[in-house]
Amino acid sequence: MGSTERVKKGGKLSGRTMGFLILVLLVVASWAVFKVITPGNFGSPKNLLSYFESSLMISAGAAGFYFVMVMGMFDFSIGANIMLSAIVGTTLASRFNMGYFGLIVGCILTGAIVGLLNGFFYVKLHIPSMIVTTGLALIYESIASYIAGGQSATLPSDLRKLGAMPGDLILAVIAFLVAYLLLNYTKIGTYTYAIGSNEFVAKNMGINVNLYKVIAFVISGAFFGIEAILTISYGSSMVAETGMASMSRNFYPTMGCFLGLALKKYGIPIPAIIIGEFFLQIIYYGFVALGAPTAVNDVISGLALLIIVTLTTKVGKGEIVK
Numbered sequence: 001m002g003s004t005e006r007v008k009k010g011g012k013l014s015g016r017t018m019g020f021l022i023l024v025l026l027v028v029a030s031w032a033v034f035k036v037i038t039p040g041n042f043g044s045p046k047n048l049l050s051y052f053e054s055s056l057m058i059s060a061g062a063a064g065f066y067f068v069m070v071m072g073m074f075d076f077s078i079g080a081n082i083m084l085s086a087i088v089g090t091t092l093a094s095r096f097n098m099g100y101f102g103l104i105v106g107c108i109l110t111g112a113i114v115g116l117l118n119g120f121f122y123v124k125l126h127i128p129s130m131i132v133t134t135g136l137a138l139i140y141e142s143i144a145s146y147i148a149g150g151q152s153a154t155l156p157s158d159l160r161k162l163g164a165m166p167g168d169l170i171l172a173v174i175a176f177l178v179a180y181l182l183l184n185y186t187k188i189g190t191y192t193y194a195i196g197s198n199e200f201v202a203k204n205m206g207i208n209v210n211l212y213k214v215i216a217f218v219i220s221g222a223f224f225g226i227e228a229i230l231t232i233s234y235g236s237s238m239v240a241e242t243g244m245a246s247m248s249r250n251f252y253p254t255m256g257c258f259l260g261l262a263l264k265k266y267g268i269p270i271p272a273i274i275i276g277e278f279f280l281q282i283i284y285y286g287f288v289a290l291g292a293p294t295a296v297n298d299v300i301s302g303l304a305l306l307i308i309v310t311l312t313t314k315v316g317k318g319e320i321v322k
Contacts, residue, residue, distance in 0.1 A: 047285070114224075180270050
């Protein structure tokens with residue numbers, strides 16, 4: 001039975017096996033290239049663990065963002081959400097002496113509220129999600145700046161256990177399990193895929209499309225709240241940025257979700273996001289080791305994503321590309 005799960009008729013690899021093979025090859029190939037170019041300061045076991053910890057923070061948020069993207073929507077307030085959630089959580093944990101309870105509940109609840117607002121205004125205003133969330137991001141940045149009082153929010157050293165092993169791994173794994181269970185064993189996951197596949201048909205089936213779009217944004221926001229916990233715990237402080245400067249945090253969660261969407265046909269979207277974010281962090285730190293400018297790093301990462309999506313996504317004749 002096990003062999004039939006791994007291999008199809010004619011000796012061909014199953015979809016899941018092929019998907020994991022693609023991901024592993026991407027990780028190994030990217031590591032090997034940079035290890036050959038910069039053998040002295042890249043890719044040691046200790047460095048790889050650091051890359052993996054960095055990827056955990058991002059993939060925890062991206063796992064929730066997948067619910068939004070698989071429906072064909074976008075969120076440009078990701079960075080503002082993470083920033084606001086981290087500042088609120090830190091404020092509750094330190095200024096109000098609520099400790100880990102304030103940090104965890106404050107971050108996740110704030111993220112979920114941001115997601116709720118994003119979803120509500122999106123379905124009520126009937127304008128593209130990227131426009132709605134871009135406008136709201138400015139508001140979230142302003143609120144974060146007001147709460148922080150123009151200063152960086154710093155998490156006390158005794159509340160940073162979720163920023164290092166094993167705390168960050170435990171929290172991230174819980175997030176991944178929740179995302180996996182929601183996608184595969186609940187009505188939310190079923191309707192999410194139905195709406196993403198064909199919204200018109202989903203409406204005719206009696207699905208409340210607008211409700212589940214809002215739910216998707218709430219889930220996404222809560223998961224970015226988890227990313228905020230990991231981020232502030234790892235980096236110890238968060239600066240309240242304004243003028244859309246927070247959008248720099250949008251890039252990697254979105255990239256990871258694109259990989260998840262590209263490999264969705266293999267039935268492994270969540271593992272694809274987790275391993276894909278690790279692959280992206282290897283590329284990032286590889287260019288750091290080379291001393292390359294950040295702009296070059298972003299260009300290469302973007303090109304790599306385009307190539308991967310092109311090679312793994314095949315649009316059938318007559319299908320509409322969203």
